Amino acid sequence: MTTDTPEPTIEDRRDTTPEELDVLMERAAAAAPLLAALAPAERARLLRAVAEALDAAADELVPIAQAEAHYPEARCRGELGRTTFQLRLFADVLEEGSHLEAMIDPADPDWGTPRPDVRRLLVPLGPVVVFGASNFPFAFATAGGDTASALAAGCPVIVKAHPGHLRLARRTTEIVIDALDAAGAPEGVFGLVEGVEVGRLAVLHPLTRAVGFTGSIPGGRALFDLAVSRPDPIPFYGELGSVNPVFVTRAAMEARGGDILSGYADSATLGAGQFCTKPGVVFVPEDAALDALVTDFAGRTAAPLLNERVADGFARGLDTLAGHPATKVLVQGAEGEDGAWSPSLLRTDLDSLLEHSETLLEECFGPCTLVVTYADERRLLEAAGVLHGQLTVTVHGEEDDAIAPALLALGASLAGRVVWNGWPTGVAVTHAMTHGGPYPATTAPLHTSVGTTAIQRFLRPVTYQSVPQSLLPEALRDDNPLGVPRRVDGAAPTV
Amino acid sequence: MTTDTPEPTIEDRRDTTPEELDVLMERAAAAAPLLAALAPAERARLLRAVAEALDAAADELVPIAQAEAHYPEARCRGELGRTTFQLRLFADVLEEGSHLEAMIDPADPDWGTPRPDVRRLLVPLGPVVVFGASNFPFAFATAGGDTASALAAGCPVIVKAHPGHLRLARRTTEIVIDALDAAGAPEGVFGLVEGVEVGRLAVLHPLTRAVGFTGSIPGGRALFDLAVSRPDPIPFYGELGSVNPVFVTRAAMEARGGDILSGYADSATLGAGQFCTKPGVVFVPEDAALDALVTDFAGRTAAPLLNERVADGFARGLDTLAGHPATKVLVQGAEGEDGAWSPSLLRTDLDSLLEHSETLLEECFGPCTLVVTYADERRLLEAAGVLHGQLTVTVHGEEDDAIAPALLALGASLAGRVVWNGWPTGVAVTHAMTHGGPYPATTAPLHTSVGTTAIQRFLRPVTYQSVPQSLLPEALRDDNPLGVPRRVDGAAPTV
Known part of the structure; x- marks a missing residue:
């Protein structure tokens, strides 16, 4: 622990007001179609810009994390490195394109049901609220896995700061927003809120389309219950508790x-x-x-x-x-x-x-x-x-x-x-990783919060039926200008 | 409408008791690992056996459907054809293997995080409860899309019969069970329950792992609320309401x-x-x-x-x-x-x-x-x-x-x-189809209930870390005995 970065006190805390939340959510919702419309390579550039800015600020951020989370310096540096590696890996995934799960079924008069030309890809859900975890001030917090995967999916992110590392959350947010601005991201794609009550309001906010959460079973279940009690229930990706036998x-x-x-x-x-x-x-x-x-x-x-x-x-x-x-x-x-x-x-x-x-x-x-x-x-x-x-x-x-x-x-x-013959601690950030499981390990057993398939949590399928080439999303056009792997007529994907 | 098959009367109805439900769910849970352990080609054989048996019984089933749903004969025959086509298409998908989303990331000492050998595939969720729809007595009912996709995934199915076509549900169930038995399926992989209250109990049953539902917004929301209120919430795939502008x-x-x-x-x-x-x-x-x-x-x-x-x-x-x-x-x-x-x-x-x-x-x-x-x-x-x-x-x-x-x-x-420039009615059963959407169209916007990706609703990822070849699932072994498409190190899938 360093001594020149004092621990936050209660005076540091300032709850975001419901009105401020409204403004952030409205800006996020306005940014959503702009972020979604960016070419994958453009979104990849944004993620890499954030990674670079965070790496460049390591000497400033690590002491704050040490002071707030009481971890040794090496742990904090390692975790920041994991966080920026993750952002860059997700950028690579965007450029590869498998995450879009693109499929093309040409019209077929001999098919078992009437079959026009149908083409499918995944599109972003919209604004995502991310709850930072206490135990990973970098990797599962402000610019951590949930945020990286939601941004990669094309979803604006509003982070609910964990009260255990408010100052780190604030400074990380400033760096992320500056990096996104400098890279030309749509305004409003990232924001931070603070306070227990505003966290509840963010889950219930009409413009929120999904929630990512890492924390305790009681806390996570309470927020899950809110998410599914909405007039329009939304996906709640909670990673709660596990004894890892x-x-x-x-x-x-x-x-x-x-x-x-x-x-x-x-x-x-x-x-x-x-x-x-x-x-x-x-x-x-x-x-x-x-x-x-x-x-x-x-x-x-x-x-x-x-x-x-x-x-x-x-x-x-x-x-x-x-x-x-x-x-x-x-x-x-x-x-x-x-x-x-x-x-x-x-x-x-x-x-x-x-x-x-x-x-x-x-x-x-x-x-x-x-x-x-x-x-x-x-x-x-x-x-x-x-x-x-x-x-x-x-x-x-x-x-x-x-x-x-x-x-x-x-x-x-x-x-x-x-x-x-190994140990569960140390979760590799890679393609085939699953960090998830049946309840109460998570509230969404079909998904993972670590690894590149974490992106899929914030995407949903849309099928285009008989849409002409000029009006199709680029990923679905015959000439495949983005070079996206696609399943044609149910065969294994090809580019 | 035919005249020699009388409409069901209230006397025909007999609610399944909670004790009978327990027996069915316990048999389904016991069958689950056996069904999951079958090679994909074996499960494909079961689906085809069901399709053949239903086609063979068309002359018996169609008049019952006409009497109960008040549809003309051609509609009923067409819908039965769609239903058995669907079962056979899902059998083809099982043999192709992309639905397993298999991935292999070999150990890599130069990776950004410590990376042992990790291999991922999807495994069945376990017993699924399916609520038959009123308007598709074949295609969205007893042996319809939810049932076909759950069985294809490797999940036993308990169907809650729609009260509008009880006799068809019962006779279809007999045919399905006979076909599965004759084809050597594990006992208990399929069952039928009747009654409103037992439907609620089935959603709440500790052994139920997911629910498929097609119906009204109020009815679907009430069951969704039950599914997410459980001590262990489970996925609820409800297709509710839409005005299709x-x-x-x-x-x-x-x-x-x-x-x-x-x-x-x-x-x-x-x-x-x-x-x-x-x-x-x-x-x-x-x-x-x-x-x-x-x-x-x-x-x-x-x-x-x-x-x-x-x-x-x-x-x-x-x-x-x-x-x-x-x-x-x-x-x-x-x-x-x-x-x-x-x-x-x-x-x-x-x-x-x-x-x-x-x-x-x-x-x-x-x-x-x-x-x-x-x-x-x-x-x-x-x-x-x-x-x-x-x-x-x-x-x-x-x-x-x-x-x-x-x-x-x-x-x-x-x-x-x-x-x-087309019409939304007539949903093609194909790979790239999406029959789903944000609430209230469905309760699960990431999924579809029509098309081959409907199978994914009943699968969850499991990652095997450093597991030796002899102990890995076949789909993840180096020699790929099942010939499953696999993403290796994040590249587009190859067989």
């Missing part, structure tokens, strides 16, 4: 138990356990030697949590777990100065977990994780009955493990990502 | 007004106006000659409506429109025997429509349509401010019409399909 088979533990448990300790305590992909539960054989793991956890130092609210929630969650008659505390983390916590390690067994799953499988956001011992490996599959939707399921096994296929299938049935 | 430019009316108006009359009265894509509002220049249109409408005979509920709703809607001070009745349809109605034609002007849009733009399901006259063509764009989300927007124009690009853009902003 890890299954270690007997064979894997025998082969390389030490490495597995030390990798687990690293993953579970990364960022003081404040990752949505933190492995919160690990299943190990009951005879596994846990001494080294206990020593490892006990030797780890305290790290500050994001803010008071996170610290309070963590303390409550840890109390509940540690005080539960079915758990045993292996390492009791301690609260240090400035709300710092050293990591806690708890233990229970499979039968207890199955019996008390609602309490023991509640996400505890922070440096705390639960070891679950099992006697009969085959009974691990019973966990499927008590685990809710997850962002990730991890399996540590041997390739010829009899139980491995069933555990991977269990993972695919519960989660958006199945990890083999 | 048609814009006729001045130049088009001058060039071929007679043809346009006669095409309009045909489209608006097709199936007694009981299409979700019925053009309910047409905008024409104020000096357009409407005499021939009036004569055309006045000469059309009465056709029976689907059932008493539809007839009652239509009579109410027509009363509201005809009695409104801003409308003029050009042709007053009359109620004949057996609830038959001849078509009605009404007129208003653009200013009145803008002023009274909430009443005048309410969908009136049945043989009734509203002509809106305009003086200044450029003011047509003001309609965008009062029209809600639509399934279709149609433009009749000349290619060099100055207003044409703006009207097509208006269409794309409001609707899932934009039709040029």
